[in-house]
Amino acid sequence: MENFIVSARKYRPDTFQTVVGQLSITSTLKNAIKNNQLAHAYLFCGPRGVGKTTCARIFAKTINCQNLTADTEPCNQCESCQAFNGSRSYNIHELDAASNNSVDDIRNLTDQVRIPPQIGKYSIYIIDEVHMLSQAAFNAFLKTLEEPPKHAIFILATTEKHKIIPTILSRCQIFDFNRIKIADISDHLGFVSKSEQVAIEAEALNVIAHKADGAMRDALSIFDQIVSFSGREITYKDVISNLNVLDYDYYFRLIDLLLKNDVPNALLLFNEVLDHGFDGHHFINGLSSHIRDLMVCKDPVTVQLLEVGGEIREKYKAQAGICDAGFLLEALKISNECDMQYKTSQNKRLLVELSLIRMAQLTLKKK
Ligand SMILES: [Zn+2]
Structure with missing residues (x-):
């Protein structure tokens, strides 16, 4: 296939409405924006692949959107939204604590925090896998978290909530993301296969959704793998033999x-x-x-x-x-x-x- 883009990227949600299976979280976040009740720190917890980082990015984009829709969704058209969508926004900073967990990494980040944003109201700092920060890095970060500048919002994400120290927990608004239901994953895969003009049996979608065990990202990458193996017509039999699932x-x-x-x-x-x-x-x-x-x-x-x-x-x-x-x-x-x-x-x-x-x-x- 020419110009193949993995489905997990191509179909990454870009509005709250398109996030799959986390309705209570997305509506709470939307309400916070609508009612102007933004916290300075959020903690997104939950298993991998359920949309924590995706929601963090949409949240960041929506907060800075200059032309919110009536339904509190980002317009995806204003200058700020387009900068976000083109990954060239200065209002969003992401740190993957799994690979950048030293004190210096955190210092770099906290140095940036002091600078107010050029366009838009808020700068958003997303720290993925925050439980991986070293003890010293945690301590360095705590100071910033205790007294964040007005324009800064932190979104910490973790798969291991129990490893987050109480001093951090108590300063964050906590959101627990669920495993995505099999039926929801199945529905979304159905939508993706239609858009990709792949004919796939409903039972086959169900097996993929089962195998993904609640993670949309996994479901989409299994889907890609099967499409590249079986082409544009996929049966239940293809999927079970490909995934080694017992019929x-x-x-x-x-x-x-x-x-x-x-x-x-x-x-x-x-x-x-x-x-x-x-x-x-x-x-x-x-x-x-x-x-x-x-x-x-x-x-x-x-x-x-x-x-x-x-x-x-x-x-x-x-x-x-x-x-x-x-x-x-x-x-x-x-x-x-x-x-x-x-x-x-x-x-x-x-x-x-x-x-x-x-x-x-x-x-x-x-x-
Ligand atoms: Zn916008």
């Missing part, structure tokens, strides 16, 4: 077999999984998750805990409908025991097989 169809089939007490075919199915190069432990963990997902479908209150959407969701609901709640609970207990014994077991294959046989027998007892 959930195995679990749907397995549960059907167990319900019919069909031990021989259940064992053959497990054999097929092993033949495809998956390990027994991986298989039994997947089975536990599958049973758990069926259990949450049994109750309308917990069905929201099922993190899949669309057709697959219906598939789960349908299978949950034919499973008895007692069966699911007992089967989950068995697969959980298998999981715990797996590492120490001498004959791992037999352990899994025995567990499957026990699960199949659960339906016999009932009759």
Whole structure:
């Protein structure tokens, strides 16, 4: 592909509205701007890839926008916004504390803090991975944080909130970013693939979203990787083979077999999984998750805990409908025991097989 730009960069949100999955945070930040209640220091906490730095940049841009929209979004057109978007704004300063964690690095930054901005009202200082600062650097920074000049706003970001000392915590307004929900990631990937004219099955999007484990950046880079491998038409099968994910169809089939007490075919199915190069432990963990997902479908209150959407969701609901709640609970207990014994077991294959046989027998007892 000519001029290929990674999707995580190309589709980086540039307004609050386009940030995915952090609605309560973006609306609080917008309100702070609207009501002119800006703090001098913010701490953005949360796992990697969930939008901390992106939100910090949008916040910085919006604060300095000369022509805010009615909805408190940056206009993306005024001189200040354009300077931000072109990465040539003097109002934003970023320091990655993972690689610049010495006292000198912080001194350079605090020296700049004193200089008021030329255009716009505020200078914003984003310090990424702030927990990586050395003790001495922390101390040097603390002084500035205690008495910041009027025009300075600090946004500290960290994946490890517990490593931030209380004196820093107490001076910051704290925002906890969530892992992004699978359905939200899936939706956004759908939007990106449409814009890129990539035809991709909904189930394939779901697998990518699952694999990304709540991080949008990871989801987009997996997406890119699969596009470069499979081209512009992507099926569920392409994705699971590319990512080495076990097809959930195995679990749907397995549960059907167990319900019919069909031990021989259940064992053959497990054999097929092993033949495809998956390990027994991986298989039994997947089975536990599958049973758990069926259990949450049994109750309308917990069905929201099922993190899949669309057709697959219906598939789960349908299978949950034919499973008895007692069966699911007992089967989950068995697969959980298998999981715990797996590492120490001498004959791992037999352990899994025995567990499957026990699960199949659960339906016999009932009759
Ligand atoms: Zn603007």
